Amino acid sequence: MQIQPIVAALRHHKAGTVLIALQIALTLAIVCNALFIIHQRLSHLSEPTGIDEANVFVIASQWAGQRSNQQIDAQIQADLAALRQLPAVRDAAPANSYPLRGGGWDNFITMKPDQVQKTTDASVYLSDTHLIDTLGLKLIAGRNFRPDEIEPMGVRDNKTPPVAIVTKTLADKLYPDGSALGKTFYTMSTTPTTIIGIVARLQRQEVDSWSRDYTYQAMLWPRRLDMSFGIYYIVRAKPGELAAAMREAPKALLAQSRMRIIDPKDGVLSFAQVRHRAYDSDRGTAILMGIICAVLLVITGAGIIGLTSFWVGQRRKQIGIRRALGATRRDILRYFQTENLLIAGAGVAVGAILAVGVNLWMMRQLAMDRMPLPYVLAGIIVLLLLGQGAVFAPARRASRVSPVEATRSV
Amino acid sequence: MFGYYLDLALRSLKRNPALTVLMVVAIGFGVAASMITYSVFRAVSGDPIPDKSAQLFTPQVDSWGPQQSFNGDGEPPQALDYTDAMALMHAHAAKRQTLLYPVLLSVMPGGDRSLPIKANGYAVYGDFFPMFEVPFRYGSGWDATQDESRAPVIVLSEKFNRKLFGNANSIGREVNLDGHDYRIVGVTRHWNPVPRFYALYGSSGFEEPADFYLPFTRALDLNIGTAGNNSCRKAAAMHGWNDWLHSDCVWITPWVELDNAADVARYRNFLEGYSADQQRAGRFNWAPNVRLRDVVQWMAYMHVVPPESRISLMVSLGFFLICLVNTVGLLLAKFMRRAGEIGVRRALGASRREIYMQFLIEAGTVGLAGGLLGLLLTAVGVSGVGLLFRPEIARLAHVDLSLVALTLAVAISATVIAAFYPTWRAANVQPAWHLRSN
Numbered sequence: 001m002q003i004q005p006i007v008a009a010l011r012h013h014k015a016g017t018v019l020i021a022l023q024i025a026l027t028l029a030i031v032c033n034a035l036f037i038i039h040q041r042l043s044h045l046s047e048p049t050g051i052d053e054a055n056v057f058v059i060a061s062q063w064a065g066q067r068s069n070q071q072i073d074a075q076i077q078a079d080l081a082a083l084r085q086l087p088a089v090r091d092a093a094p095a096n097s098y099p100l101r102g103g104g105w106d107n108f109i110t111m112k113p114d115q116v117q118k119t120t121d122a123s124v125y126l127s128d129t130h131l132i133d134t135l136g137l138k139l140i141a142g143r144n145f146r147p148d149e150i151e152p153m154g155v156r157d158n159k160t161p162p163v164a165i166v167t168k169t170l171a172d173k174l175y176p177d178g179s180a181l182g183k184t185f186y187t188m189s190t191t192p193t194t195i196i197g198i199v200a201r202l203q204r205q206e207v208d209s210w211s212r213d214y215t216y217q218a219m220l221w222p223r224r225l226d227m228s229f230g231i232y233y234i235v236r237a238k239p240g241e242l243a244a245a246m247r248e249a250p251k252a253l254l255a256q257s258r259m260r261i262i263d264p265k266d267g268v269l270s271f272a273q274v275r276h277r278a279y280d281s282d283r284g285t286a287i288l289m290g291i292i293c294a295v296l297l298v299i300t301g302a303g304i305i306g307l308t309s310f311w312v313g314q315r316r317k318q319i320g321i322r323r324a325l326g327a328t329r330r331d332i333l334r335y336f337q338t339e340n341l342l343i344a345g346a347g348v349a350v351g352a353i354l355a356v357g358v359n360l361w362m363m364r365q366l367a368m369d370r371m372p373l374p375y376v377l378a379g380i381i382v383l384l385l386l387g388q389g390a391v392f393a394p395a396r397r398a399s400r401v402s403p404v405e406a407t408r409s410v
Numbered sequence: 411m412f413g414y415y416l417d418l419a420l421r422s423l424k425r426n427p428a429l430t431v432l433m434v435v436a437i438g439f440g441v442a443a444s445m446i447t448y449s450v451f452r453a454v455s456g457d458p459i460p461d462k463s464a465q466l467f468t469p470q471v472d473s474w475g476p477q478q479s480f481n482g483d484g485e486p487p488q489a490l491d492y493t494d495a496m497a498l499m500h501a502h503a504a505k506r507q508t509l510l511y512p513v514l515l516s517v518m519p520g521g522d523r524s525l526p527i528k529a530n531g532y533a534v535y536g537d538f539f540p541m542f543e544v545p546f547r548y549g550s551g552w553d554a555t556q557d558e559s560r561a562p563v564i565v566l567s568e569k570f571n572r573k574l575f576g577n578a579n580s581i582g583r584e585v586n587l588d589g590h591d592y593r594i595v596g597v598t599r600h601w602n603p604v605p606r607f608y609a610l611y612g613s614s615g616f617e618e619p620a621d622f623y624l625p626f627t628r629a630l631d632l633n634i635g636t637a638g639n640n641s642c643r644k645a646a647a648m649h650g651w652n653d654w655l656h657s658d659c660v661w662i663t664p665w666v667e668l669d670n671a672a673d674v675a676r677y678r679n680f681l682e683g684y685s686a687d688q689q690r691a692g693r694f695n696w697a698p699n700v701r702l703r704d705v706v707q708w709m710a711y712m713h714v715v716p717p718e719s720r721i722s723l724m725v726s727l728g729f730f731l732i733c734l735v736n737t738v739g740l741l742l743a744k745f746m747r748r749a750g751e752i753g754v755r756r757a758l759g760a761s762r763r764e765i766y767m768q769f770l771i772e773a774g775t776v777g778l779a780g781g782l783l784g785l786l787l788t789a790v791g792v793s794g795v796g797l798l799f800r801p802e803i804a805r806l807a808h809v810d811l812s813l814v815a816l817t818l819a820v821a822i823s824a825t826v827i828a829a830f831y832p833t834w835r836a837a838n839v840q841p842a843w844h845l846r847s848n
Contacts, residue, residue, distance in 0.1 A: 019739035030728045064516035064526030065589045158648035188645045229514045261528045284798035285718040292729050299436045303736040310743035
């Protein structure tokens with residue numbers, strides 16, 4: 001296939017050629033950035049929390065009326081006893097928060113009491129001896145809390161416990177040699193906290209971008225937090241009995257005391273719902289980018305079909321002459337395919353530069369990450385294939401132009 | 411002439427239905443994607459209090475020291491601790507000033523309700539209402555003497571008043587929140603500036619509207635803690651309310667109203683002076699580090715506009731641009747195909763101007779059709795926007811007259827602009843050349 005005559009012919013359609021190439025370039029720039037955004041957003045969606053998500057649900061119970069810390073603590077213990085007795089419930093635990101809630105308590109961690117700059121940051125879960133079983137956490141070293149270690153704590157108190165259970169990620173961060181068990185750290189306190197247990201995995205409460213570096217850094221404190229406005233009860237249903245447990249649990253709590261508020265809209269959430277809410281903006285962005293990518297590719301493909309059809313119509317006479325001079329149908333087909341490859345090639349070359357430029361601009365303006373090159377390569381392949389696919393129908397029509405056309409005057 | 415050109419345009423568009431549909435669909439989708447994301451973007455990025463946003467400022471005082479800043483960037487904390495908040499309030503260095511924090515309380519059962527209900531509100535000073543131009547349906551806010559006397563008064567929102575008292579004028583009646591009685595002195599009209607610029611600490615700025623406002627001083631007397639963020643630095647044991655009040659925990663948002671540049675400069679000096687005093691007294695062992703941001707600066711600093719909203723808008727605009735490039739190419743093909751026809755018209759005496767008119771009207775027709783399709787898609791998209799954005803943000807997007815007008819205007823003007831180059835080419839067709847070849 002000779003390229004020179006194709007280039008020469010394109011010179012007669014400068015504007016059309018430039019427009020198709022430009023459209024392909026811009027499409028590439030948008031599509032690979034959109035794909036990158038989709039991948040980034042979706043990759044968090046499937047991060048495991050480390051808990052038994054299929055059977056866990058959460059109840060947010062707000063207290064009505066002012067009560068003393070002692071009254072609240074007594075109510076919590078009564079509530080928990082009632083929840084644990086339900087036939088569909090395997091276990092229940094009190095908590096200040098839960099993974100993916102979207103915000104909550106986190107503490108700086110230091111290795112020395114007088115250290116000003118933090119060593120790292122960890123999510124704080126306050127609960128009792130039941131939390132590990134309720135969440136279904138895997139204790140890979142050390143032990144659970146003992147009942148005598150659990151103490152009530154008011155929300156305006158800061159009583160850092162002498163012992164804590166940490167995630168493996170946090171343990172490895174503090175003691176990279178793997179010797180964390182039995183060692184100590186400081187968490188916004190002048191007294192040390194000893195690591196008595198290590199769980200395999202437990203995610204943080206928030207999914208904001210600032211906490212991404214600390215996703216699996218969390219610690220459990222042996223404290224029942226007597227928050228004046230309310231508490232979360234984490235409940236683990238027996239396998240297959242989640243729906244029944246979610247129905248029974250709020251009734252059991254209201255039977256304990258009616259002076260509480262369990263929001264009818266989001267007071268009881270299965271963990272699937274929690275996960276859905278935590279990532280709804282990520283999922284939405286991915287859907288929008290997906291729709292835009294798809295429509296964009298269709299429109300660009302249709303645009304190529306339209307312009308090529310027009311060119312074919314314009315060149316019927318020339319095609320007829322070529323056919324009369326001995327060119328086969330295959331030659332004509334090849335001609336238009338090669339022509340498209342040249343235009344698309346120029347388009348993706350410019351588009352690749354544009355794509356990287358757009359990414360750099362988004363990094364500066366919107367704190368995006370750097371896009372890896374494979375996205376650009378994938379985009380280039382998709383657009384070249386799209387161009388070949390789109391040009392096929394008009395090119396085939398061109399190849400069927402009869403040599404007789406050469407003899408017609410128009 | 412316009413009618414004739416319109417007729418020509420419709421004939422021409424009918425001749426290549428596939429090309430016409432493609433152009434209309436491209437413009438329709440492009441403009442709809444842009445308008446859907448714009449409807450969200452304008453809701454989250456607008457100035458919530460346009461006539462006063464340049465006079466309202468939130469002071470920040472560095473009470474943690476540069477090494478302890480939230481992002482490690484040396485910025486002061488995003489809220490005040492109790493000590494600094496009270497000092498600023500008592501200094502009274504601005505025309506109006508308030509402190510505020512969010513509270514979560516419950517309304518006890520009564521009347522036909524057997525279960526308590528929850529209520530969200532803010533603890534504020536009396537200046538809050540005139541400062542933020544809160545509109546009242548009944549009564550008014552409270553004054554400085556009631557702030558000082560820690561009066562058990564309350565202002566309800568219209569919606570909350572309807573829930574409790576069925577829209578009646580409830581001024582003078584009592585409401586019981588968490589076991590304490592408050593006398594109702596005011597009921598606001600619907601008031602929900604979006605984003606909620608005045609309470610951004612620990613909040614996205616897009617929550618449900620507040621149910622009530624009660625005096626800051628009264629709330630502290632009753633030991634009502636913050637329902638919002640509470641962030642601390644010093645490693646100190648705390649036991650109860652008083653330890654917490656006098657800790658370095660920050661949880662209070664201050665606002666001041668300053669009328670002109672001189673007042674702003676004066677207030678900034680006051681903040682510097684206050685911090686210097688704290689340094690001299692040994693409470694801070696770092697140089698004064700203060701900020702005084704107005705509403706717009708504060709919203710930008712707190713990143714109120716969700717990044718996904720900005721990204722979506724940018725990508726949609728890029729998409730629209732491509733749709734327009736697509737349209738330019740297709741119009742060019744379409745117009746040049748009629749070079750012969752143009753040649754004849756020019757030879758028969760049509761001026762270039764008339765050729766311009768004819769083809770721009772044809773492009774405008776495509777733009778109008780694209781705009782109408784875009785409008786339809788925008789309406790569908792905005793109603794399904796809950797799939798794309800967080801519920802609290804999605805519910806802000808709505809189609810109104812200005813969005814409809816903007817959709818049509820953007821579609822038509824963008825298409826006409828896109829048509830300039832193809833039209834210019836058409837108008838430059840050499841009549842002689844085309845007549846000869848025929």
